Amino acid sequence: LRIRPITNEDTNLPTRFQRQVITTSPHTTNQVIVHQNDKKSQTFTFDHVFGPETMQQEVFDNAILNLIDQFLEGRYNVTILAYGQTSSGKTHTMGTNDNSSIPSESKGIIPRAMETLFSLMNFSQYKMRQFTIKVSFVEIYNEELIDLLGEQNVDEERPQVMIREDSKGNILWSGLQEIKVNNVEEVMTTLARGSLNRQVGSTDMNSQSSRSHAIFSVVMSQQQKSLSSPMSPSNSNSGTPRMNGSRPPSRTQQRMSKRLDDVENMTITSKFNFVDLAGSERLKRTSAVGDRAKEGISINSGLLALGNVISALGDPNKAKHTTHVPYRDSKLTRLLQDSLGGNARTLMIACVSPTEYNLNETINTLKYANRARNIKNSATINQEETGWNDLEHLQSLVMKLRSEIKSLKSNS
Ligand code: ADP
Numbered sequence: 215l216r217i218r219p220i221t222n223e224d225t226n227l228p229t230r231f232q233r234q235v236i237t238t239s240p241h242t243t244n245q246v247i248v249h250q251n252d253k254k255s256q257t258f259t260f261d262h263v264f265g266p267e268t269m270q271q272e273v274f275d276n277a278i279l280n281l282i283d284q285f286l287e288g289r290y291n292v293t294i295l296a297y298g299q300t301s302s303g304k305t306h307t308m309g310t311n312d313n314s315s316i317p318s319e320s321k322g323i324i325p326r327a328m329e330t331l332f333s334l335m336n337f338s339q340y341k342m343r344q345f346t347i348k349v350s351f352v353e354i355y356n357e358e359l360i361d362l363l364g365e366q367n368v369d370e371e372r373p374q375v376m377i378r379e380d381s382k383g384n385i386l387w388s389g390l391q392e393i394k395v396n397n398v399e400e401v402m403t404t405l406a407r408g409s410l411n412r413q414v415g416s417t418d419m420n421s422q423s424s425r426s427h428a429i430f431s432v433v434m435s436q437q438q439k440s441l442s443s444p445m446s447p448s449n450s451n452s453g454t455p456r457m458n459g460s461r462p463p464s465r466t467q468q469r470m471s472k473r474l475d476d477v478e479n480m481t482i483t484s485k486f487n488f489v490d491l492a493g494s495e496r497l498k499r500t501s502a503v504g505d506r507a508k509e510g511i512s513i514n515s516g517l518l519a520l521g522n523v524i525s526a527l528g529d530p531n532k533a534k535h536t537t538h539v540p541y542r543d544s545k546l547t548r549l550l551q552d553s554l555g556g557n558a559r560t561l562m563i564a565c566v567s568p569t570e571y572n573l574n575e576t577i578n579t580l581k582y583a584n585r586a587r588n589i590k591n592s593a594t595i596n597q598e599e600t601g602w603n604d605l606e607h608l609q610s611l612v613m614k615l616r617s618e619i620k621s622l623k624s625n626s
């Protein structure tokens with residue numbers, strides 16, 4: 215949970231609405247206290263609570279850094295979701311609208327995560343690995359998928375983005391621009407280009423706010439480089455350089471990388487989703503009319519489906535009695551199917567405003583996030599043998615295996 219500070223916009227409200235009604239607990243790092251005038255104060259517990267004074271760096275170090283280690287191992291798909299009402303700090307926290315000229319202390323999660331990822335990849339222990347990183351950026355607006363990196367030619371029809379599921383349960387997005395990126399600068403340029411294409415609508419809650427879900431995805435493939443290229447094993451352990459202040463790879467990571475090094479010809483693919491969700495506020499607060507009202511309703515249905523998926527995955531009693539997780543109820547949950555509860559690490563950052571004015575929505579967010587907290591995931595490694603999709607390779611493999619079976623049979 216992250217509580218944002220009071221902003222300039224809050225100070226335009228009547229003073230009695232500016233009152234700060236939610237505070238961090240003075241005793242623990244994982245509780246918030248909600249103070250209501252006429253009621254007893256209420257306490258909510260989360261994995262971690264970041265108060266209004268918390269800097270971007272602190273959020274990153276505490277909540278995100280270990281997910282990047284795990285992502286680099288190739289062991290997990292990772293999803294980070296920012297949830298909360300409009301103007302609660304989702305975009306600020308995630309860094310969805312950041313560009314390369316943003317002051318470094320204000321950078322959100324996306325630029326920090328990408329800086330860490332690129333610098334970790336350059337550690338000497340990974341020099342026998344071939345990394346490929348591709349990014350895509352989609353928006354879900356009224357249950358319609360929009361490719362934010364697609365060509366914006368008005369005359370041509372936008373390519374339809376399709377969601378498919380392969381036999382292993384991986385979710386594949388087709389008809390979508392995937393941009394290969396070689397460094398952080400290229401990531402930020404791509405992110406900024408996509409952000410400019412986002413649908414923004416103005417309501418009386420926050421004129422800048424977006425009415426849609428935005429999903430920035432990073433797909434990383436890693437493969438062991440061919441052994442014929444020169445390698446000096448003594449080098450791989452010697453003095454790991456510290457780059458850009460990031461830490462050297464963790465011990466689990468070193469163990470994992472050894473595992474990958476043992477398995478030649480494997481390609482490991484993992485996906486990192488950064489999701490800036492649409493505002494969670496109830497429709498009536500936005501005094502929506504016409505099209506805007508329709509948007510409001512469909513946004514709520516996406517978040518409702520997300521809540522139901524999370525509830526089905528997270529409630530141990532329910533999980534025992536139902537095997538059905540309602541991923542197909544919305545585009546959002548379908549898109550994230552393999553990154554919520556499957557082979558995945560999922561982090562939801564609930565964002566709230568500290569003021570009295572937003573109290574009702576703040577309480578709704580606290581309740582929603584509390585429900586999400588039970589989610590349990592199990593993970594398997596995302597590896598696939600090289601040539602698995604190559605028919606010729608598979609045919610020759612079948613021939614080889616047949617002859618081996620034949621000779622085994624004749625020997626016995
Ligand atoms: P949302 O994306 O949830 O609608 P924003 O991220 O746009 O909300 O935040 C609303 C306003 O509050 C923005 O002007 C943003 O810069 C500011 N803000 C949010 N969180 C913080 C924070 N932790 N520190 C400083 N300003 C913040």
Ligand code: MG
Nearest residue numbers: 304305423424
């Ligand atoms: Mg936003």
